[in-house]
Amino acid sequence: MDTAMLKQQTGITFSGFIVGAFLLVVVTLFGFKLIPAYLENVKIQHIFDAVSHDPAMQNAGAHDLLLSYDRRASVEGIDAIKSGDIELSKSDNGRPILTASYAVKVKVGGNVSLYLEFNPTSADK
Secondary structure (H helix, E strand, C coil), rough: CCCCCCCCCCCCCHHHHHHHHHHHHHHHHHHHHHHHHHCCCCCHHHHHHHHHHHHHCCHHHHHHHCCCCCHHHHHHHHCEEEEEEHHEEEECCEEEEEEECCCEEEEECCCEEEEEEECEEECCC
């Protein structure tokens, strides 16, 4: 056989495939565990923005603002924070600002958990 005819094979080895598949499974499992917490934070952020920009809430009191949050949160199925966890303030133009800080503990497996901290706010960024 002519050496010019022989070509070196390229590709992935079986052990490389196993390592890659293991890493893909681990990343996927982490994703399935973490995505719900991030999606809930996005919902909370949207509710804060909706309450803050609602024309009916511009001159509302604290009770009405928190009640509006509670109604919207119950529709969205949010249970990470309650209205008592929300801090209220006013912006320079008088628009209400809703802010909260909360943490979510996500059990990954066995005795391994991840601790995620979120700080949603309706303040302009």
